[in-house]
Amino acid sequence: MTGMHNPPHPGLLFxxxxxxxxxxxxxxxxxxxxxxxxRIRHGHSGVTADMAVRLGLLLGTSAELWLGMQTAYDLWNEKQKPRPEVLPLAG
Incomplete structure (x- = not known):
């Protein structure tokens, strides 16, 4: 999922x-x-680990598929936000 731009919320693929x-x-x-x-379908709520397991059972997919999509979506959105400079421990 590296280099992906604006990954979709998993609800959109549901x-x-x-x-x-x-x-x-x-x-x-x-x-x-x-x-x-x-709420999940319209991207207003995230897919939790519990819901990912349930979706996997319901749809015959892996829980990792749904949780992975949610994580990619969350990380991309988080990286768009301004934040204070963080200095790495290792110099």
């Missing part, structure tokens, strides 16, 4: 995996509310 299954049905199978899943 619908591709759902196919014809409704968000309500997916939420029911995941054991979460439709509102919770909708």
């Amino acid at each position: 619908e591709d995996y759902l196919g014809e299954v409704s968000l309500s049905e997916a939420a029911r199978r995941l054991g979460v509310t439709r509102a919770t899943l909708s």
